[in-house]
Amino acid sequence: MPTQEKQQNNQVAGDFKPYEISKGEEYMSEKMRAHFTKILGSWKLQLMQEVDRTMHHMKDEAANFPDPADRASQEEEFSLELRARDRERKLIKKIDKTLQLIEDEEYGWCESCGVEIGIRRLEARPTADLCIDCKTLAEIKEKQVGK
Numbered sequence: 001m002p003t004q005e006k007q008q009n010n011q012v013a014g015d016f017k018p019y020e021i022s023k024g025e026e027y028m029s030e031k032m033r034a035h036f037t038k039i040l041g042s043w044k045l046q047l048m049q050e051v052d053r054t055m056h057h058m059k060d061e062a063a064n065f066p067d068p069a070d071r072a073s074q075e076e077e078f079s080l081e082l083r084a085r086d087r088e089r090k091l092i093k094k095i096d097k098t099l100q101l102i103e104d105e106e107y108g109w110c111e112s113c114g115v116e117i118g119i120r121r122l123e124a125r126p127t128a129d130l131c132i133d134c135k136t137l138a139e140i141k142e143k144q145v146g147k
């Protein structure tokens, strides 16, 4: 089995230009924070639209299958959808938490060891709250506990 980071619904929304750090610019300057606020904001919007869309779709379709077999497979499909939506809702919560961190100027540093998480890692995973080392360590521990 591949040991990649768990498959999550973690696709960051929209196109954004990778942040260009000006010479002498300090880490998590106001401009940098604005950059991430924007990324997180549009990501959240996209997730919310997705949740909305599915809910409408499910309401529209729910009444359309008189055959019990069809209904069963539809229910299965719905429950998969609901689980996906549940993940998205959790992600939205995490995005909100992250936006708050930015506001409090506490964003961008590893929660565990305090080093800078780094612009590039944050652009790939704007909700990351651990540096890559601590994240790797946490995943190893998680795997051990899981067994």
Ligand SMILES: [Zn+2]
Pocket: 110, 111, 112, 113, 114, 115, 130, 131, 132, 133, 134, 135
């Ligand atoms: Zn760390």
